[in-house]
Amino acid sequence: MEQEKMSPDMLSGRCISRRDFLAAAAKIGVGMAAASMMWDARADTSSPKKGGHMIAALQGGSTNDSMDQQTWIGSVMIAVGRATRDSLVEHGPDNKLMPALAESWEPNANAAEWRFKLRRGVEFSNGKSLKTEDVIASINLHRGAQSKSAAKGVFEAIQSVTADGDAVVIKLSGPNADFPFLLTDYHMNVVPAPGGKPDLSGGTGTGLYKVVQFEPGVKVTVERHKNAWQADRYGFVDSAEVLSVADPTARQNALIAGAVHVINRPDLRTAKLLERRAGIKLVDVPSNFFFASPMLTNVKPFDSADFRRALKYGINRDQFVKKILNGFGAIGNDQPIGPGYRYHASDIPQTVYDLDKARYYLKKSGLTGARIDYYASDEAYNGAVDYGLIMKENLAPLGIDLNVVRAPNDGYWSNIWNVKPFVASYWGSRPVEDMILSINWVSRGPWNDTRWGSPKVDELVVSARGELDTRKRAEMYREIQLLLNQDGATIVPAFGHDVAAISSKVGTTGQYGGGWELDGGHFLKRWWLNA
Template sequence: MSRDEHRHIPTLKRELAEGKITRRDFLRYSSLLGLSAAAAYKFAGDITGVKFIPTARADMPKGGTLRVSMRCPTIADPHIFQWVYDSNITRQVVEYLTLTGHDNVTRPGLLEGWEASDDLMTWTLRVRPELKWHSGRDFVAEDVAWNLNRVLDPNTGSSVLGLMKGYMMNDAGDGLWDANAIEVVDGKTVQLNIKVPQIAVPEHLFHYPLPMIDPDENGVFGVGSNGNGAFELVEYVQNGKATLVARDDYYGDGPYLDRIEFVDLGDDPSATLSALSSGQVQGSYEGTIAQIDIYRGMPGVSVHEATTAKTGVARGQVDQAPFDDPRVRRAMRVAIDPPRCLELAHANSGAPGEHHHVCPVHPDYAVLPAIQRDPEAAMALLAEAGHPDGIDVEIACKGDPPWELAAVQTMVEQWKEANIRVNINLLPSADFWDVWDKVPFGFTSWTHRPLGFMVLGLAYRSGVPWNESHYANPEFDAVLTQAEGTLDLEARRELIRQLEVIMQEDGPITQPLWRSVYSAWSDKVVNFAHHPTSYIFGNTLGLNA
């Protein structure tokens, strides 16, 4: 993938051989620096004795229609998607420059490869030379530059801005930091000339609101839209069904299916269970924890599980009373018992939350002492903040999936003991999506990200589109930008530790739990595995008759 080995890769090889970093960390960071996944796996296998066995493709069954139960919201502009399942529809048509797989290793997608400069401030992206749009037009560097410029335009409102603001934007956040920040070198090469070092550029290019859409369509996606993937969208009914038909000119593996249909069965998880049991669908986007044992006992169905950094947070907008006082925010954290929340809301499937949104599965996670539940300390903080009789607030949430409401209900009961009286405003999913980033206090689910600092940039960096809490802390922003450009794992872990402390002491969230997730699929489906971010790659799947 990389023409010249980055100077830090020999250090990673030495640290793996000396046992200073894990095999997982070596694979992840060497691939980000441009070492091919195959070469990284081979070296790691030679050192650790764990060999990589690629998935066999030659005997994949051909043909058939795969039906999957999944929500079908609006898909009009992929660059402003807010939920993963939107992208599972469009990703079959419009693909990404890179691909972070089930193993959290990032590989080329529409790119042939990339190189990073030694100082991590110049990233050279090489487009596959043979790649074409479905229309027959060559996919070129100008297409890449147009997409990057569009998602980094604040007027677009893309969450990509949260990932890239620190190294691509000016200090005001209203434009690129330099006129040549996105440079078209030639017809198949784009160079990113960035403001500060950044290790995770290839993973950022796989953020789900960053597919490569056709500039000629000006950001509008729908039935018949041009693409570069294995399928084309031939039917779409919002909140109903999406139908995709395979193409015969795909550049990569597959497709093996003739058609994929995503069927929206609504908020009730029992509808998916019934449809899978009766064979009306062959797969589900994600199952509820309450039904996992039912699926495990269902003939001809397998449960596919994944350990993830998925979570949910209760966040207050810090420019709205009473959440404008950090003592109130700390009181809400001290008043809950995360292990009990995990037990009651998610059947102990996952890990207790730690109120800083960095997960134990992240390689740069730093261990901090757990915050112990102390309602009396919470009441003392409230009194100090001018609320001796406690506070009354309302939290907005949705009931789909059920664990979200269960987590909120558990916290509400625990908050009562600290004189934090919370009314639950339970909204239908469609209504919640319209206000999730607008309500003063809400419970929001967040999906998995491979590195600890990625969601911190998306959700808590000042002034970015997904900063639903309106949190703005210059110290946090500065340390976050430094962490994003630090290659040495131990040095970055220390920076992440500082961010975790800031979040626990000053941050806008109360975090009850981390989630392990699963989905249930018919045994007739071949080659499915649950991605940590619940992505579905239709071109890799087959269906036995």
């Protein structure tokens, strides 16, 4: 509680010496020992240090991983990508856009055309200089009928990408005031493109690090790219390893033993106990990332909207937040626009556990006594199988027999998710509403994991994307959220927090960008090791 008495400037250490800090602390009754600890903690976060080898054990890796950014889905490759490659713009620690390979950008009058001026003197880790053709080819990788990119839907509005001197000009099919935010998508990285063909075979990029060892599903090792354009600002450790470790207990034990410095997704049931251990800190960031149970609507019985509504009323979201998240989250309402988004519609009535309504819709569907399989794995999220068992108990009074199938961790995202009819899933946060909607909730979204589509939603997504009047835009996004809540095929029981655990040897600024866990995925470049 003593720390709450300290002013933000004192805690950040701006323009204050240690002596003055201790004197100020004494004046407000903070003991010398406590004040010294605060100073040491403040010093750790305000003074980046160069050197060392950082090791992270992360959930979110697979033997199917590759350096082809079109296919990235888990946190291991996202972290590696953020460390080794760059985009035109970056999602900063303050959650604002910051220049990256583009030093500036500007739209035309209706935001249907954007001009990005490239930074000069940028070098790839293979020694090649960045050129406009590299950027153009890297963007076009995610466009067109032949593209296999998971971000294809994000960039489908791009009509052309051309060079104009040292600038890249992107013309859209319609206005989009948020377009630069879309370029922060973790698939959208610039790679060298000799002859106009992107080189995806290795870890070459303009990032602060370069890949020196790549073992899919095991580990990725990177070392400093000495000529990186951001080297004077970020990239503090000399090298790093990212280990793929699916088991949360194994990750936590490695952190406790001092074998690793960073882990993601600690077991939330024991996270607060873990934080009490000497030398370990929690990074707890409220987020728009959410947990989901998508249903394939081209498979019975999930083709019935009434049956889907029966399931929505038949599950208890409070239990998810209390028993699975242990309070590290907030109740969801079966749509992806979370409370941290600008256009979150908080006035839409909350779907609650209501067996009477569930029975009504179940009877209406004609599917009383249905038996359905639910596939889950800890790779989906920690506690996914446990929640399946909670759902089984919730639905039993309705006569629905839910069979919980524990799926293998390895290959879960390629063999189970988007393949089986009813599964456990989660979605990382995106910086703007249009991005998450375009990926999944439009009919032709590349990751439409329900096969559900609505012409009205498709129309509204496009209209909201180009609407510059914020009041009208808010109305459109509200209608989208309402339609997904009522008719969509995804149960969203909760929004979560991005929780990580780090060694006290790890230094951070204390400010963590969103867009993905672990400082937006940028932790390798933004965090450092203290001696």
